[in-house]
Amino acid sequence: xxxxxxxxxxxxFPTRRGVLTAVENLSLSIEAGEILGVVGESGAGKSLxxxxxxxxxxxxxxxxxxTILLNGRDxxxxxxxxxxxxxxxxxxxxxxxxxxxxxxxxxIGRQLTQTILTHKKMSHAEAxxxxxxxxxxxxxxxxxxxxxxxxxxxxxxxxxRVVIALALCCDPCLIIADEPTTALDVSVQxxxxxxxxxxxxxxxxxxxxxxxxxxxxxxxxxRVAVIYSGRLAEIGDVRSVIDxxxxxxxxxxxxSIPQIGQNLKTLPNIIGAMPRLDxxxxxxxxxxRCAKSKSICRQQTAPLIETGSDGQWAACWAYEGGNKxx
Amino acid sequence: MAxxxxxxxxxxxxVMLIVALIxxxxxxxxxxPISNMVGQETTVKDMxxxxxxxxxxxxxxxxxxxxxxxxxxxxxxxxxxxxRPVEELIAERxxxxxxxxxxxxxxxxxxxxxGGLFTGLKRSHWFSKFILTTSLVGIxxxxxxxxxxLIYIFxxxxxxxxxxxxxxxxxxxxxxxxxxLTVSGWKAIILPSITLALYQTTLILRxxxxxxxxxxxxxxxxxxxxxxxxxxxxxxxxxxxxTLVPVITVTGLQIGSLIAFSIVTETVxxxxxxxxxxxxxxxxxxxxxxxxxxxxVALFFVVINLIxxxxxxxxxxxxxxxxxx
Amino acid sequence: xxxxxxxxxxAGVSDHDVTYSFLHSPxxxxxxxxxxxxxxxxxxASFLTIYTPFDPGSLELREAFMPPAWExxxxxxxxxxxxxxxxxxxxxxxxxxxxxxxxGILSVLLSVSIxxxxxxxxxxxxxxxxxAIMRFADIQLTIPxxxxxxxxxxITRTTLSSExxxxxxxxxxxxxxxxxxxxxxxxxxxxxxxxxxxKDYIAAAKLIQTPTxxxxxxxxxxxxxxxxxxxxxxxxxxxxxxxxxLSFLGVGIPSTTPSLGTLIRIxxxxxxxxxxxxxxxxxxxxxxxxxxxxxxxxxxxxTFNPKLR
Numbered sequence: 001x002x003x004x005x006x007x008x009x010x011x012x013f014p015t016r017r018g019v020l021t022a023v024e025n026l027s028l029s030i031e032a033g034e035i036l037g038v039v040g041e042s043g044a045g046k047s048l049x050x051x052x053x054x055x056x057x058x059x060x061x062x063x064x065x066x067t068i069l070l071n072g073r074d075x076x077x078x079x080x081x082x083x084x085x086x087x088x089x090x091x092x093x094x095x096x097x098x099x100x101x102x103x104x105x106x107x108i109g110r111q112l113t114q115t116i117l118t119h120k121k122m123s124h125a126e127a128x129x130x131x132x133x134x135x136x137x138x139x140x141x142x143x144x145x146x147x148x149x150x151x152x153x154x155x156x157x158x159x160x161r162v163v164i165a166l167a168l169c170c171d172p173c174l175i176i177a178d179e180p181t182t183a184l185d186v187s188v189q190x191x192x193x194x195x196x197x198x199x200x201x202x203x204x205x206x207x208x209x210x211x212x213x214x215x216x217x218x219x220x221x222x223r224v225a226v227i228y229s230g231r232l233a234e235i236g237d238v239r240s241v242i243d244x245x246x247x248x249x250x251x252x253x254x255x256s257i258p259q260i261g262q263n264l265k266t267l268p269n270i271i272g273a274m275p276r277l278d279x280x281x282x283x284x285x286x287x288x289r290c291a292k293s294k295s296i297c298r299q300q301t302a303p304l305i306e307t308g309s310d311g312q313w314a315a316c317w318a319y320e321g322g323n324k325x326x
Numbered sequence: 327m328a329x330x331x332x333x334x335x336x337x338x339x340x341v342m343l344i345v346a347l348i349x350x351x352x353x354x355x356x357x358x359p360i361s362n363m364v365g366q367e368t369t370v371k372d373m374x375x376x377x378x379x380x381x382x383x384x385x386x387x388x389x390x391x392x393x394x395x396x397x398x399x400x401x402x403x404x405x406x407x408x409x410r411p412v413e414e415l416i417a418e419r420x421x422x423x424x425x426x427x428x429x430x431x432x433x434x435x436x437x438x439x440x441g442g443l444f445t446g447l448k449r450s451h452w453f454s455k456f457i458l459t460t461s462l463v464g465i466x467x468x469x470x471x472x473x474x475x476l477i478y479i480f481x482x483x484x485x486x487x488x489x490x491x492x493x494x495x496x497x498x499x500x501x502x503x504x505x506x507l508t509v510s511g512w513k514a515i516i517l518p519s520i521t522l523a524l525y526q527t528t529l530i531l532r533x534x535x536x537x538x539x540x541x542x543x544x545x546x547x548x549x550x551x552x553x554x555x556x557x558x559x560x561x562x563x564x565x566x567x568x569t570l571v572p573v574i575t576v577t578g579l580q581i582g583s584l585i586a587f588s589i590v591t592e593t594v595x596x597x598x599x600x601x602x603x604x605x606x607x608x609x610x611x612x613x614x615x616x617x618x619x620x621x622x623v624a625l626f627f628v629v630i631n632l633i634x635x636x637x638x639x640x641x642x643x644x645x646x647x648x649x650x651x
Numbered sequence: 652x653x654x655x656x657x658x659x660x661x662a663g664v665s666d667h668d669v670t671y672s673f674l675h676s677p678x679x680x681x682x683x684x685x686x687x688x689x690x691x692x693x694x695x696a697s698f699l700t701i702y703t704p705f706d707p708g709s710l711e712l713r714e715a716f717m718p719p720a721w722e723x724x725x726x727x728x729x730x731x732x733x734x735x736x737x738x739x740x741x742x743x744x745x746x747x748x749x750x751x752x753x754x755g756i757l758s759v760l761l762s763v764s765i766x767x768x769x770x771x772x773x774x775x776x777x778x779x780x781x782x783a784i785m786r787f788a789d790i791q792l793t794i795p796x797x798x799x800x801x802x803x804x805x806i807t808r809t810t811l812s813s814e815x816x817x818x819x820x821x822x823x824x825x826x827x828x829x830x831x832x833x834x835x836x837x838x839x840x841x842x843x844x845x846x847x848x849x850k851d852y853i854a855a856a857k858l859i860q861t862p863t864x865x866x867x868x869x870x871x872x873x874x875x876x877x878x879x880x881x882x883x884x885x886x887x888x889x890x891x892x893x894x895x896x897l898s899f900l901g902v903g904i905p906s907t908t909p910s911l912g913t914l915i916r917i918x919x920x921x922x923x924x925x926x927x928x929x930x931x932x933x934x935x936x937x938x939x940x941x942x943x944x945x946x947x948x949x950x951x952x953x954t955f956n957p958k959l960r
Contacts, residue, residue, distance in 0.1 A: 016671070054552060088554030095552070100545035103564050104644060114563075115553045150643040166553060341790065462949065466942035468892045470899045471915070471934050478922060489923075579792075586798040593900055608805040608902055616805055623798065 001072055002029035003173050003206035004053065009066030009076075011048050011057065011230075020277045022048050022061065023230045027304070027325065030206040032173065035197065037221030037238065038210045039253075041274050045230040046210045050176040053208075054091050055083040071173065089119040092167030096179035098160035102151035108135075108162050109147035112169065119170045134165040138195060157188035164195060171203070178210045193220045214257055218242055223311075226250050229274055229285035232304065236312030246307040246314035248290045284317070292318065334635055338628040343394075345624040349617035350393045402618035407610045412618045416600060421502045422492055423599030426522060426591070427584045429515055433523035434530055434584070435577060441527070442534025442573075447561050449539070457531070464528040469587060473521040473594035480517060488514050490596035518595040522588055526580040533576045537569035544568075570641045578634035582627045672954050682946035689940055693748035702742035716921075719928050732928045735921065740928060743914055744936050750910035751937070754825055755891035759883050761829025762890075766836025767879060771867050773837065774844025774875075785841065788834035796831035797893050803827040804902050817905050824903055828890050835886075836879050843875030881955055885948035888941045895937055911937040 011023040023045040030036045040046045051057050053068055055078065068076045070090060075083070087093070095101045103111060112131035113124065122130070128147070135143035138161040151159060160180065167175055177196060181189040197220055200207045209221055217224050217238065225235040226247065234247040245251040252270035272289040275281060281288055287297040296317050304313040304325035313325060377383055381392065396402065402412035441461070445454040467475075481489035493510030495503040505511030541547060542565055550560045589601035596602070600619060607615035638645050673679060692699060717733040718724050719740075731740040773784040791799070807823050808816055816823075847853065848871065856866050891911075897903030898912030899919075906913055911933045918930025 056548070056552060084554045084556070086554065087552055093549070093552035095545055095549055097545055101549040103546045103550065103568065105567050105642060106564075114559065115555065118553070118555050118559070150647070152644050152647065163549070166549075169553070462945060463942060466888065466945050467938055468895055468899075468912075468941070470896055471938060474915070474919060474922065474930065474934065478927070482923060583795045586795040589797075589801070590896055590900065604801075605900055605902070608801055608808065611805065611809040613809065616802070620802065623794070627794070 002069075003032050003071060004208070005029040005069040005072075006049070006053070007067055007069075009049075009052065009068060010064045011045070011052055011061055012064045013061045015060075017278070021230060021280075022277055023052070025066070025301075026227070026230070026232050027066075028225050028232065028235060030174070030208060032206050033200055033204040034223065035200050035207040035209055035221045037217035037224040038208060038227060039212060039214060039217055039224060040227035041212060043277075044227045044274065046227050047178050049227075050093070050178050050208060050210050053174075053176060054087050054093055055080070056087075056093075085119070088115055088167075088172075089170040090172055090174065092169070092172035092175045094160075094163055094167050094175065094177040094180045097183045098156055098163050099183065101163050102159060104151055107148050107150055108154075109149075112162075112166060115166055115169045130169075131165075134168055135162070137168070138162070138165045139191075140165070156184055157191060160184060160188075160192055161195065164192075164199075168199065173206060175199070175205050175207045176210070177207060179212070180209070181216055182211070182213070189216070190219075196220060214242075214253065226253070229280055230277065231285060231301070232315060233286070234312070234314040234316075235304070236307075236314075237310055240308070240310050240312050244312075246312060246319065247286075247316050248292060248318075249286045250314070252289075284315070330639070331636075334632055338632060341628055342621075342624060346394060346397060346621055347390070349620040350390050397618075397621060402621075403614035405607075405612055405615050407606070407612040407615075412614045415603060415615065416618060416622065417501060418503075419598060419600045419603050421504060422597060423585065423588055423592070423601060425504065425506060426515065426518055426588055426597060426599060427581075429519040430523040430526070430584055430588075431581045433519060434526040434580065437523070438527045438530025438577075439534060441531040442538065443566070445531065446535040446538030446542075447565075458535075461528040461531055464524055467524070469521060469525055469590045470594050472524055473518070473591060476517045476521055477594070487517055489517075492598060518591050518597055521594065522584060522591040525587065526584060529580055530573075530577055534569060534573050537572050538565055541565045541568045567641070571638055574634055574637050574641070578630045582630045585623055585626050669954055673950070676950055678946055679950040682943040682950075685939060685943040686947060689748055689936070689943070690752065692745050693752055696742070696745035696749055700739070700742040700745060702739040704738035704743040704746060716926055718926075722928075731932045734918065734929045735926075740932050743909065744911070744933055747909050747911045747914045747933060748936060748940065750821070750904060750908060751891050751894060751912070751940070754821065754828070754894045754904070754910065755887045758825045758828035758832070758890045758894070759886045761825060762832040762886065763836050763879065763883050765829070766833040766838075767840045767872070767876065769833070770837035770840025770879075771844045771871055771875065774841035775848050775863075775867055775871060777845070777848075781841070784837065788837050791831075792834045792838075796828065796889075797896060799831035800824070800827035800893060800897060801900075801902060803830065804897065808902075817907065820903070820905050821908070824894060824897065827897075828893050831893075832886060832890065835882065839879050839882055840875050843878060844871050847871050847874050877955065881948065881951045884951055885945060888944040888948065891937070891941055891944070911940075 006029065007027045008025050009023065009027075010021060010025060013020040013022055026045070026049060028036065028038075038046045038049065048057065048061065052063050053070075053075075055075075057063070063076055066076070067074055070086065075086060078086070102108065106114075109128065109131055112134065113127040116122070116127040116130055117124070120127075132143045132147060135146060140146050140158060140161055146154075151162070154162065164180075175196075180196065181192050184192060193216060196207060196209070199205055209216070211217060221238045223236060224238045224241050226233045226241070226249065228247075228249050234241060234245065234250045236246075241250060242254060245254050249270070252268070255268040256270065270289055275285060275288075281298070283299045284290070284293075284297045284302055287293040290297065294317060300317075302315045302317045304315050305319040306312070306323040306325070307314050307319045381389060384392070400413050402416070404410065405412050405415060408415060441457050444451075445457050448454050477489045480487045488510070491514055492505040493512070493514035494508040495505045495511060496507045497503050505515060547560060547565060550564050555564075585601075588597075588599060589605055591597065592599045592601035593605055600622070603615060604619045606612070607619065716735060717726055717729050717737075719730065719732045722732075729739050729741070731744070733739055734743070769784050769788075773781040804823060804827055807819070811819065853866060853870060856870055861869075894903055894910060895912030895915070898910050899916045901916060904910040904913050906917060909917065914933035915930050915937070918926075918928075918933060921927075921929050
C-alpha cells in the first residue's frame with residue numbers, strides 16, 4: 001500500500017469572476033522509501049497539491065473532488081483539529097526559504113522541543129535529547145552547543161538542515177519538500193539533496209519533492225510527475241521520463257535543458273507560455289503550443305494513457321490506443 | 327550592553343540640548359516678553375528695571391548658559407503672567423497630569439492590546455467587525471467632543487460623575503498631591519482618563535491588528551502550522567511575540583503623545599494639570615512656562631524612547647547580536 | 652516613461668475592479684455622498700441660506716436661544732435653532748464647515764508640498780542627505796502635530812499684536828498644521844523613491860544625461876505620488892480635527908469667522924444650561940465630516956494599496 005495515494009483531486013478557487021480550477025483531476029501516489037519529483041512551471045499547481053495534502057490551502061481555495069489517502073486513511077476533508085495532529089507527526093513539510101521558515105525570536109532548540117512536545121508525550125529532557133539527536137542526524141556540527149543558538153546565527157544551508165530536522169521531529173511517513181533547494185547555493189543544494197535521499201532510503205520515508213529544477217529531479221527522484229496548467233501531463237520512472245519523454249510538453253522541457261558536450265547555436269524552447277487559469281483552452285491545455293496538435297486535442301482533455309510497460313503514463317492523445325487510467 | 331545604554335544616553339542628551347536651544351531661542355527672541363508682562367500704566371523705568379532683573383540685557387551666550395545651568399537645577403525662571411517661579415507652578419500641577427496620563431495609559435494599553443489581538447486573530451468574527459467600525463468612529467471623534475459628550479451624559483444628564491476638577495486630593499510627602507486615594511478622586515478621574523485614552527486605544531488596536539495580519543502571512547507562521555503546532559502556541563507564542571517590536575514602538579510614541587494630548591482633556595475637564603497651565607501660557611504669551619513645558623515634554627519623550635530601546639533589546643535576539651558586535 | 656507611468660496609473664484607476672469595490676461598499680458610497688453634500692453646503696452657503704450669521708449688523712438678539720424647529724418654542728425659520736446672539740445655527744454650520752474644509756485642505760496641500768519634495772530628495776540621493784532629512788522628520792514625528800501647531804501659534808501670538816493676529820489667524824493656522832504634518836508624507840514618498848531609483852529606466856535616463864531635477868520630477872514623482880495622495884486623504888481628516896481642537900482651545904480660528912471647532916467652543920458654555928443644540932449640531936457635523944473623509948481614505952487605501960495599512 002502506498003504511503004500517500006491521491007486520486008482524481010481537483011482544487012478550486014471561487015472568485016467573483018467565476019471558479020478557477022487550479023488543479024484538475026490529478027492522481028499520484030508515493031511508496032515508502034520512494035522519492036517522487038513533482039515538476040512544473042510556477043503556477044502549474046504543484047505547491048497547491050502539496051498544501052492540499054496537509055490541509056493548508058489558503059482560503060478560498062479548497063479540494064472539490066477526489067480523495068487523499070494517507071496509509072489508507074481518507075484525510076481529504078478532515079477537520080482542522082484532526083489534521084493538525086497529522087501535520088508534523090505523520091507528514092513533515094519543508095518550505096522553500098530556510099531564511100524565513102524559522103521564527104527569528106526563538107532558539108532552534110526551543111522550536112524543536114516545542115514541535116516534539118506538541119505531538120509526543122515525553123519529558124522536556126527527553127525532548128531535548130531527541131532534538132539534539134535530530135540535529136546530529138541532519139548534519140549540524142556540535143549539536144549540543146548549537147541547541148541554544150538563534151536562527152540568525154546559522155548559514156542558509158545550516159538553516160535548511162534545521163528545517164529538515166523540524167520536519168523529521170516525529171518520524172513522519174511522508175515528507176513534502178516544496179522547492180527545498182531553490183534558495184540555496186549550488187554546492188549546498190547538493191548536500192541537502194543528499195540528505196533528503198539518505199533519509200528516504202534509511203528511514204523508508206516517502207518524499208514528495210516539488211521543484212521546477214529538472215537537475216534536482218534527475219539527481220534525487222525515483223519517479224517524476226510533470227504537471228502542466230493544473231493537470232498531470234506525464235508520470236513515470238525518472239530515467240524513462242528524462243531519456244524518453246512521451247508528452248510533447250515534457251519533451252520540450254527536456255530539449256530546453258542544455259547538455260554538456262552538446263553543440264548548439266540556439267537552445268530549443270517551447271513557443272508561447274502556459275495559459276492563465278482563467279484562459280485555459282478547450283481540450284488539452286498544451287494544444288496551442290503543440291506542433292502535433294490534432295482536432296481531438298482541441299476538444300477533449302486526454303486521459304492518462306500507459307505508453308509502455310515500465311509504468312510510464314502520459315496525458316496525450318498520441319497514445320490513444322494504450323491502457324487508460326481511470 | 328552598558329556601552330549601548332551609554333550611547334543612547336549620550337544621544338538623548340544631544341536631543342535635549344537641541345530642544346533646550348530651540349526653546350531658548352524661540353522664546354527669548356520672539357516678541358518682547360516685558361511688554362507682555364506689565365500693565366499699561368507701567369513706566370519705562372519700571373520696565374527697564376524688570377528687564378535688568380530678569381537678565382534680558384545680558385549677551386545671548388550668557389543668557390543661554392544661564393538658561394542651561396538653571397534648567398539643570400530645575401530653575402525655569404519666573405512666569406510673566408503669574409509672577410511666580412515656573413518650577414513651582416509645574417511642581418504643583420505635575421501630579422495631576424501624570425496621574426491622568428498613567429491611568430489613561432493603562433486603559434489604552436489594556437483595551438488596545440485586547441482589541442488588537444481579538445480583531446487580528448479572529449478576523450471574520452462579527453465582534454471584530456464591530457470593534458473595527460467602532461474604532462474608526464473613535465478616531466473620527468475629536469478628543470474634546472468625546473469629553474463634552476461624556477460630561478453631558480454622565481455629569482449633566484445622569485449626574486453620576488463630576489464634570490470638572492480632581493475631587494478630593496491627599497498631599498503626600500515630597501509635595502505630591504494624589505487623587506488616587508479618595509473615592510471622589512477616583513470618580514473625578516474616570517471621565518478624563520477615558521477621554522484621553524480613547525484615541526490612543528484605537529491606534530494601538532489598529533497597529534497590533536495590522537502587524538498580526540502581516541506576521542500571520544510570514545513563512546515561519548506557515549511552517550509552524552505545517553508542523554502541527556497548536557493554534558494557541560502559534561498565535562500567542564510566535565505571532566504575537568513577532569509583532570512586539572513595532573507594537574512597542576507605536577505604543578511608546580502613543581504614551582508620549584498622551585502627555586501632549588492631555589492639554590485638550592485638561593481644558594475640557596478643567597483638570598488642574600500642566601496642560602491647562604500650558605494653554606494659558608500660550609494664550610498669554612507666558613514664555614518661561616511655554617519653554618519649560620516644551621523641555622519637560624521632550625524629556626518625557628526621551629525617557630520613553632530609552633525604555634522602548636531597552637525593550638527591543640529584551641525582545642529581539644538579532645538586536646542583541648548586533649549590539650554585541 | 653512619464654506617459655507609461657501615468658497611463659498605468661490611469662489603468663489602475665479605471666480598472667473595473669475599483670468600480671466593483673466601490674459599488675460593493677455601501678459605507679463608502681454613503682460617505683462619498685455625505686462628503687459631496689457637505690462640500691456643496693459649505694461652499695454654496697451664500698446661495699443656500701438667507702442668513703449671514705457673521706455679519707454683526709444682521710444679528711437679532713430677540714431671536715436668541717431659539718431651540719430647533721421640532722422642539723417646543725422652535726421656529727421653522729431657524730431649522731436647527733439659534734445661538735446666544737440670535738445667529739441661525741444651520742447657517743453658522745455651513746459657513747463654519749467652509750472654514751474647516753479650507754483650513755484642512757490647504758494645510759494638507761502645504762504638508763504634501765513640503766513632504767513630497769523632501770521625501771523624493773531623501774530617497775533619491777540617499778546618504779547623508781537622506782540621513783539629515785529623515786532624522787529631522789523622525790524627531791518631529793515624535794512630537795504630536797497639535798503641540799507643534801500650538802507652539803507656532805504661541806510664537807505668532809507673541810510677535811504679532813492681537814489685531815494683526817486676528818487677521819492672519821487662518822493663514823497662521825494653515826501654516827502651523829501644514830508644517831506640523833509633513834514628515835509622514837516625506838516618509839512614504841521616500842520609501843517609494845528608494846525603490847524607484849534602483850530601476851533600470853532611471854539608469855537609462857541618467858545615461859542620456861537627463862538632469863537630476865528632471866529625473867525626479869518626470870520619472871520618480873509620477874511613480875511615487877499615488878500612495879502619498881491616498882494617505883493625504885486621511886490627512887485632511889486629521890487636519891480638520893487639529894484645526895477644530897485648536898479652535899476649541901481658543902488658540903485657532905477667532906470667533907469673527909468661526910470654524911466648526913470655534914462654534915463648538917462657543918456652544919459648550921451653554922451645554923449645562925440646557926441649550927444643547929448650539930454645540931451639538933456643529934459637533935455632529937464635524938464628526939460626520941471627519942468620519943466620511945476617513946471612510947473614503949480607508950477605502951482608497953485598501954483598494955489601491957493594501958500594503959499601506
